[in-house]
Amino acid sequence: MVVETMNGRKQLDEFRLGSLDAFEALFHAHQAAVYRWILRMVRDVGAAEELTVESFWRIYQAHARFNPERGFEPWARRIATRAALDWMRRQRPSKESSSDAIEMLPAAVVADPAVTAEIRAKTLVALSRLPAKLRIAAMLVVVEELPQKEAAEALGISVAAVKVRVFRALRLLRKDLERQGIKP
């Protein structure tokens, strides 16, 4: 165990110095976790794979700024969150009822069957219309039920700012749903 920890630390130090071998080892150790983290925000399998590659590219470019004392995963999460946010900002919001992205999710992740298809579709459309920074906060805190502190660390903002974003996201969602004829 001690040897493993020492190897891990050595690997992080080597990565910081730009070793491609250390980076490859870190990539294989963390690729699935980073992919899952991104999927939790973007809900699109193809985009999550693309963004995992983009995140690790950014991670490699920033290797000199990495602080091994603070651990690899939280740092990778922050970079992946930024990449996901940039991707969301490039997406056009849905104008009509569509749940294509959600249909692409693995079978293990399913919506509650108690919600009718129409309500679900309208909720997803309203969600897609939210500004990216509000949508990502809502996805992490409300849907994924992540502690606000963890969401704040990943987003690089304060806990208070996370609360404000979630609050604003809920208000905008509510207004949008009302406009679509759903009274929450």
Place this chain on the structure above:
Amino acid sequence: MKQNSEATPGDETVMKLLRQSVGRIGNDHNDVAPTRDLWPTLLRHLDKRQTAPWFDWALLAGVAVMVAMFPAAIPVFLYYL
């Protein structure tokens, strides 16, 4: 909402609707993984991106030459930035 004491009953309903419509992935789905090993793609990405600065420098040099030869084009160039 556990994390936000200021949430109204309406907000609670929206949160419930959101959770029911989207579905939580969580961090414990070990079967949720990329459909393929992404390392080869990343390697190609690294190689491709490493060549990009040459194009950037060439573009910058072209712009500098253009500005030196046609200073009147600066406002037009700034307009399109």
